[in-house]
Amino acid sequence: MEWSFATAEALVAALRAGAVTSVELTDAAIARIERDDEAINAVCVPDFERARAAAHRADRARAGGGDRPLLGVPVTVKESYDMAGLPTTWGMPQYRDFVPVEDAVQVSRLRAAGAVVLGKTNVPLGLQDIQSFNEIYGTTNNPWDRGRTSGGSSGGSAAALASGFGALSIGSDLAGSLRTPAHFCGVYAHKPTLGLVPTRGMAAPPAPPWPVDLDLAVAGPMARSARDLELLLEVMAGPDPLTFGKAYGLALPPARHERLGDFRVLVVDGHPFMPTGSAVRAGVERVAEALVAGGARVERHSPLLPDLGEAARLYMQLLFSGSVARFPVEAYERLRVRAAGLSVEDGSLHAARLRAMVFSHRDWLEVTARRELHRHLWRECFAEFDVVVCPITPTPAFAHDHDPDLLGRRIDVDGVECAYFDQLVWAGVATMPGLPATAVPAGCSSEGLPVGVQLVGPMFEDRTPLRLAGLLEERVGGFAAPG
Numbered sequence: 001m002e003w004s005f006a007t008a009e010a011l012v013a014a015l016r017a018g019a020v021t022s023v024e025l026t027d028a029a030i031a032r033i034e035r036d037d038e039a040i041n042a043v044c045v046p047d048f049e050r051a052r053a054a055a056h057r058a059d060r061a062r063a064g065g066g067d068r069p070l071l072g073v074p075v076t077v078k079e080s081y082d083m084a085g086l087p088t089t090w091g092m093p094q095y096r097d098f099v100p101v102e103d104a105v106q107v108s109r110l111r112a113a114g115a116v117v118l119g120k121t122n123v124p125l126g127l128q129d130i131q132s133f134n135e136i137y138g139t140t141n142n143p144w145d146r147g148r149t150s151g152g153s154s155g156g157s158a159a160a161l162a163s164g165f166g167a168l169s170i171g172s173d174l175a176g177s178l179r180t181p182a183h184f185c186g187v188y189a190h191k192p193t194l195g196l197v198p199t200r201g202m203a204a205p206p207a208p209p210w211p212v213d214l215d216l217a218v219a220g221p222m223a224r225s226a227r228d229l230e231l232l233l234e235v236m237a238g239p240d241p242l243t244f245g246k247a248y249g250l251a252l253p254p255a256r257h258e259r260l261g262d263f264r265v266l267v268v269d270g271h272p273f274m275p276t277g278s279a280v281r282a283g284v285e286r287v288a289e290a291l292v293a294g295g296a297r298v299e300r301h302s303p304l305l306p307d308l309g310e311a312a313r314l315y316m317q318l319l320f321s322g323s324v325a326r327f328p329v330e331a332y333e334r335l336r337v338r339a340a341g342l343s344v345e346d347g348s349l350h351a352a353r354l355r356a357m358v359f360s361h362r363d364w365l366e367v368t369a370r371r372e373l374h375r376h377l378w379r380e381c382f383a384e385f386d387v388v389v390c391p392i393t394p395t396p397a398f399a400h401d402h403d404p405d406l407l408g409r410r411i412d413v414d415g416v417e418c419a420y421f422d423q424l425v426w427a428g429v430a431t432m433p434g435l436p437a438t439a440v441p442a443g444c445s446s447e448g449l450p451v452g453v454q455l456v457g458p459m460f461e462d463r464t465p466l467r468l469a470g471l472l473e474e475r476v477g478g479f480a481a482p483g
Helices: 008-017 022-040 048-063 105-112 155-162 179-185 226-236 278-293 308-323 329-340 349-356 361-384 420-431 463-476
Strands: 043-046 074-078 116-121 145-149 168-173 188-191 218-223 264-267 297-299 387-391 410-413 416-419 437-444 450-456
Touching: 008 022, 008 226, 022 043, 022 048, 022 074, 022 116, 043 155, 048 116, 074 105, 074 155, 105 116, 105 226, 116 155, 155 168, 155 179, 155 218, 168 188, 168 226, 179 188, 179 437, 179 450, 188 226, 188 463, 218 226, 226 437, 226 463, 264 278, 278 297, 278 387, 278 437, 278 450, 278 463, 308 349, 308 361, 308 420, 329 349, 349 420, 387 420, 387 463, 410 420, 416 420, 420 450, 437 463, 450 463
Parallel strands: 074 116, 074 168, 264 297, 264 387
Antiparallel strands: 043 116, 168 218, 188 218, 188 437, 387 450, 410 416, 437 450
């Protein structure tokens, strides 16, 4: 049987039934990577020898009566996670020889759950792009169209899943870095509630693997089915034993509903700062129609939805003030001069980004206070609705664009030229307030490219959008292999 595109849930069942061994699954995955990955370039750091050894251990453990959630299942890991004995570079050439001596907490949890780690997947330079390419490992191509990007910064993981290179992967998300690659490659991803999944051991080199509370970024699961996302989130979630885990335990509430007809859903497809392309709008509409057909209560407008325009500004300010915080002094001074030249009446996202790059601490505290207001507004919104459905980016995967001037890049949305980073407004809907969001496939464009949407849920109620994702998978259709 061909196991390459089976779900992790199906592989676990087959392993438990004795229908296949971990060694067989691992050898098949490695053979597929060796055959197909030259064209995709998703797995940038193979770890095949240790993977085969882990598969043998998994089979021996199962033969002895052992069982763990992912025992014997082949998986991949985003390059930005520390793995003892393998380089962690974040795509930065000066750190090509940086090799951690211990695993990131999430890699440790994967191994403890019995997963077989095949290797690490490609990322953009410093994880700071919506594409995945760097000088060390090259460019990761979209499995559906190799002239297009797989997304970023978890683009290697999404491309690996779409290509059948392992059943699961773990990534991270600050600016849609889980959701955008999933949308571009036709797979599933879940951005957890901020703080739900510890990120120790996922820090830019040469930083030590200390526990740090990140302001916007999260670690999260990627898969080829919604149920697999839940399976992997159960492995990943829970406080870091070095910090909050000393006093707190995990107690995620159940999904609000189990039947599609019981869900109350707000569907949004327009943004004040960014047009929505026809292919993405059609994907949102397919999901809305499936919800209505399943008996869900669907609304298209609500005064309870927080102001998306102000939310986008706040997100850009928080994102870019953090991104440049360690810039050299001379670079900061150049940015300060550019920001001072802006008109006081300029309310564009470009102006918001530039001003944020030279924020004072006082400025940052003011924006943080506004974020807390938005979190309160979201709580009020989720008293009326269970999930908000909206785009992930305004277009399907676009052609590779390696212009080093990121702020000067443009993206075409049905003939309208937009600033490259303005497309992040949809990622910010969930990231700025720290909400969970599940990326789900929603069909294909007229060019045959995958289109996804995100299901945004209430804070720490991650199981609610995940459950709706599973119900939609049955009606809209889920993962389909490229080609």
